[in-house]
Amino acid sequence: MRILIGCILMLSIHAVAAGSTFRGGGLHLASQDTLLEAPTQRDSLAVDSVATDLLPPKRGSIFSDQHVITVALDADDIARFPATSLQQYLKNQAPGLYIQESTGEPGTVQPMHIRGIPMPILTQKEVYQSQPLVVLDGIPLIGEHPFAFDIQQYQFDRIGPATNLLGNIDMNNIESIQVLKDIGSTAIYGPMAANGVIAITTKQPGTTRKISFNSYVGVAQRPTVTAINGEYENAFRQQFYDRYTAIGRYSADDAYPLYLSDSLNASYYGPSNWTDSYYRNGLVYSADADISGGGDRANFRFAVGHMQNQGVADQTGMKRYSALFNINMKPVKWLLFSAMINGNRVLRDRNRTLRDRFATMSYIPDLSSPLSPNNTVYGQYLNEFDNSFDNNATNIVEGHAKLLFDFNRLTVTSRLAVDYNEGNRDLFYPRPLMEENSFAANYYGYNQRLIFDNHLSYNVPVGNQHHLFIEAGNVLQWDAFKYNYAYAYKGINDFIKINLLESDPDNGNYLNPLAFPREMVFKFLDYTKQNLISVYGRGTYNFDDRYTVSLLLRTDGSSNAQPTSRWLFTPTLAFDWNIKNDLLADAPTISTLKLRTSVGRLGRLNVFDNFSQGPTYSTFVGYTGNVITPGYNGFGVLTRPYEFGWSGYGIPWAYSDQLNIGLDIGLADERFRINLDWYTKYDRNQLLGVPSYAEFGYRQSYNAGMDVNNTGVELLLSADAVKKDNFTWTPSLNISYNTNQLVSLPGGLDEIVINNRLFRVGERIDRFWILQNEGIYLSDEEVPTRDGNAMNYNGIPLRAGDPRWADVNGDNTINDADRQLKGTILPKVIGGFMNQFTFGDWSLDAHFYFNIGRNVLNADMANRFDFINREGVTEMNSVKEITFWEKRGDYSRYPLYNPWSNVIPYRKEQDLFLEDASFLKLRTLSLGYDLTKLLNKSSNISRIFVYCTGHNLFTLTPYTGRDPELVDFMGYDTGYGLPIPRTYTLGVRMNL
Secondary structure, three states, rough: OOOHHHHHHHHOOOOOOOOOOOOOOEEEEEEEEOOOOOHHHHOOOOOOOOOOOOOOOOOOOOOOEEOOOOEOOHHHHHHHOOOOOOOHHOOOOOOOOEOOOOOOOOOOOEEEEEEOOOOOOOHHHHHOOOEEEEEOOOOOOOOOOOOHHOOOOOOOOOOOOOOHHHHHHHHHHHHEEEOOHHHHHHHHHHHHOOOOOEEEEOOOOOOOOEEEEEEEEEEEEEOOOOEEOHHHHHHHHHHHHHOHHHHOOOOOOOOOOOHOOOOOOHHHHHHHHHHHHHHHHHHEEEEEEEEEEOOOOOOEEEEEEEEEEOOOEEOEEEEEEEEEEEEEEEEEOOOEEEEEEEEEEEEEEEOHHHHHHHHHHHHOOOOOOOOOOOOHHHHHHHHHHHHHHHEEEEEEEEEEEOOOEEEEEEEEEEEEEEEEEEEEEEEEHHHHHOOOOOOEEEEEEEEEEEEEEEEEEEEEEEOOOEEEEEEEEEEEEEEEEEEEEEEEEEEOOOOOOOOOOOOOOOOOOOOOOOOHHHHHEEEEEEEEEEEEEEEEEEEEEEEOEEEEEOOOEEEEEEEEOOOOOOOEEEEEEEEEHHHHHHHHOOOOOEEEEEEEEEEEEEEEOOHHHHHHHOOOOOEOOOOOOOOOOOOOOOOOOOOOOOOOOOEEOOOOOOEEEEEEEEEEEEEEEOOOEEEEEEEEEEEEEEEEEEOHHHHHOOOOOEEEEEEEEEEEEEEEEOOEEEEEEOEEEEEEEEEEEEEEEEEEEEEOOOOEEEEEEEEOOOOOOOEEEOOOOEEEEEHHHHOOOOOOEEOEOOEEEEOOOOEEEEOOOOOOOEOOOOOOOEOOOOOOEEEEEEEEEEEEEEEEEEEEEEOOEEEEEEEHHHHHHHHHOOOOOOHHOOOHHHHEEEEOHHHHHOOOOOOOOOOOOOOOOHHHHHHEEEEEEEEEEEEEEEEEEEEEOOOOOOOOOOOOOOOEEEEEEEOOOOOOOOOOOOOOOOOOOOOOOEEEEEEEEOOO
16 A cells, blocks of 8 residues: 555656657657647547557647657558568668568568567567567557467467467558657556567547548569479489499488489479469458548547458468447546447468478378479379368457546546457368378467556646656556367368367267267367556656656566565656757757656566466376377376476566667757667566476476676667758668677576577577588598597597588587587667658658678578488478479588588588578668649549559578578578568558
C-alpha cells in the first residue's frame, strides 16, 4: 500500500527523448500531438484522437513540443511496398533497428533487434526473449510462446502454422509507427519494453466524411538460377577421385552413390529442368477500402482489406483478410468513449522442402537417392502432394474499450484491452511420401492477453514560466498460452484422414482412432500463463521551455518471478536542455538545438514459469516411443524436467540499466536536420543454462549472473536539399553502430562452451568459434612433427590432402583449444539512405539499405564439398533438397582436400567458409503521378495517385552465396532459405 500511495503521489517525468519523423522520404523533427482537445472545443470531437495515453500530453501545453523517437511512415509510402509483415516495412527505416529475413517465404517469422542483442542467441527461446515489444493503439501485442519447442526434436519452425503474427497488421490502417529506443521513452511500458518498443498508431476517425480506396497488383519475379544434373555433379566429384584414389577408379570402398553410377540414367543425367516446377512468377496484390465520418459528438472509421502474396518458389504463398473498426462518442464535454477492434485471418501455403517435412514428421527416410532434377520425374513426385493437405490458418483479434474523463486539468482514463490469436494446422501426407507410411498431424493453439489499466494525469498551474505535469497509473495484465498437438503414423489407408484432436469423445475409440494404431498415435498438450501487475508515477517539470527534468518511478510484480523476488522497483530519470531557447534565441541560422539525456532501469521478465517455484516435477502428457516425452505402459508419467534443466532457488529479477545522450540540431529554419544519439545498455543478472548436474540426469543448470553490455551510436541526417516551386529533393540517411560485450558469466566463470559456441568474458557474444585455415598439406612431409609424431587433429594424424589448420597454442595437436573467436553474426553498422524527388505532379523515391561488418558462415558450400560424409547417412544434415541441383557459390575459392580423411576437412567450423556478408541493396524504387489536377472540378474524387514500384532490385556484396540476408539466427547460410524476390507493382490510391 505504501508503494502504491508513494507512486501515485510521486512527481515523475513524462519520459521523452529526441525524435525524428520520416515523411515522404525526408527526415523531420515533429512533435507528437495527443488525445485531448483544445479547451475552447471541449464539446467537440474535431481535434480528438484516441490512440494511446502513454505519449506526450495535451496539445497546447508547454510539453507538446517534446519529441519522441519516431518513424512516421507516410501513407503513400506505406501503400507502395507489397510486404507481408511489419518487419518488412520497417527494414532500413529506423536507426538502431535490425531485421533478419532468413527466407523469402511469405508469412514466416522475421526476428527484430533494437540496439543489439541482450543475450547470446542459442535457440529459438533466446530469439523470442530478445524481441522488442510491439504496441498497437496502446495494446501491447502478445507473441508466440517458445515453449512448444520443448517437444520438438528439430527447431527449424515452431509446431503449428508458424505464421508471423505481425503479418496481421494492414499497413493501410497505419497513421504512424514510433520506434522507441531510449529508456526515457520505453520505461512507461514496463519490463516488456526491455528490448525497445515499436508503437503503432492507426488512422483515427474524423468529423468529415472520407472514403478511400487503395490497391496494387504486381508480380514477384522468379529468380534466375543455373540448374545442374548428374553429369555436372559427377564431374565435380571426379576431380577428388582423380587426386585421392588409385588411378581415379571407383570401388566398393569408395561408396560411390548409385544415382551417379549410371550415366545412362535419364532421371539424373538427363535434362535438368526441375526449375519449371519449382520456381514461378508469383502474383502479389492488395485491395483496401475505408470510410470514416461523423459529427461533433460521435465519429467512426471502418476499413476492410485483402492481401495475397505468392512466393516465387515451392508453391508458397500467404493470404490475409482484415477488418478494423474505430468509434468515438462524446455524450458530454467531460466524457469520451472510444473503442477499436482489429480482426485478421491469415492463411499460409507452406513450403514442401524435405527438411521441414522430415522435421515435422520426426522421421527421416532413406536418403540414398535425392530427388530427380528431371522435370518429368520430379513432377511425378509433386503429384503425390495432390493427395495430401497442409492447411495453416491463424486468426488474430485486438481491441480495446476506453473511457476518458476530462475535467480540464485533471484527466482520468480507464481501459480494457485484449489481444488474442489462435493457430490451426491440419496436415496429412500419404504413403508414397514416407516409405509407405502415412502421416497425420493436428495442431491447435492460442495466445491471449487481457489488460485492465487506469491512468490519471494532472496539469499543475504554478506560473507563467514554471510548468508541472504529473501522472499515475496501474496496469493489470493476464497472459495465457496453450497448445494441443497430436500426430500419428501408419494409417490403414490414404483415404481416411481424421482430426486427431477433435475425435468424438462419446466414441469408444476416442483415444484410439481406428484409422491409426494406438501405439503410433502421439498426443501433447501444454499450458502456461503469466500475470503482471504494475504501478507507476511520473511527472514533468519544465522551466520556461528551457529545461525539463523528469522522473519515472514504477514497481512491477510478476507471477513468473520467485516468491522471494516477486517485485522489482525501477526508476528512470531524464533531463532535456533546450539550448536554442536558453542561449541562442537570437541565432537565425540555428532553429533547433537540444540536448537530451535519460538514465534508468527496466526489469526483464522470465518467459518460463519453471523458474517461479524452484525445483519442480513436471507432468509430460505423452505416449511411449516419442523421442522426448517419457512414458510407462502407454501413459504419461511424473518426472523431473531433465530436458529443460535444473532451476533452483534464489533466482532474482534480471534487469537492464540504460543510459542515452542525444543531440537534436535544426539549421536554416529546419531545412537541415541532425539527430545524434549515444547509448549504453547493461543487461544484468540474466539466466544462463550452464552445463552441469549430468550425474543427476540434467543437461544444464540455470544460474543468474550473466551480464551483457551493448554500446552504440546512431546518426540521422536529412535535408531539404533542393526546394523549388516545381522541383524538390529530400535526402535522408540513418546509420547505426553497435557493439556488444560479455561482461560476466554466472559463478565467476571466464568462459563457457554451449551448443558448439564459446562465450568468453570481454568478447562479443555473437562471434563464430572456428579453426583458422592456412591452406593444404600437399605431401606427408609438409605435416609438422614433434618428437617423431606428426601433427594430429584430436588424435588423428594429419596427412597429405588435409587442411593446414593453425596450431594456435603450439602443442602439435589441433583441437578446440585452437579454435578462435572470429567474425560477427550481427552487423556492426546498419542503415538506410532514402531520397525523394518531386517534379510538378511527379514523384520519385529511391531507398537503399546496407549492412557493414557482418559475417556469414557458408554452410551451403561446406555441405556441397563434404559430399562423402553426407552421402548415404540418415540424418538431417544429409537431406538434399531439389535445390541440390542448382549451381551456387564460387567453387574456385576452396582447396581440393581429401574428402575421405577422418579429420573431416570440409567441416563447417573453420574460417574457410567464413565470408564477409556486408551489402548494399536498392530496396525500393517508386515512380508516382498525382492525377488530381487532371480531374474535373465537379468530380467527387479529391485525390487520385498512381504509381509503379520495384523492390529488391539489386544487391552489391562480396558474399559469394545467393543472398547475404538468407541467414539463420546462428549466422549460417544453410541454403534452405527461399529467395527474396524482385517485385514489381502498379498501384492506385484514391480519396473521395
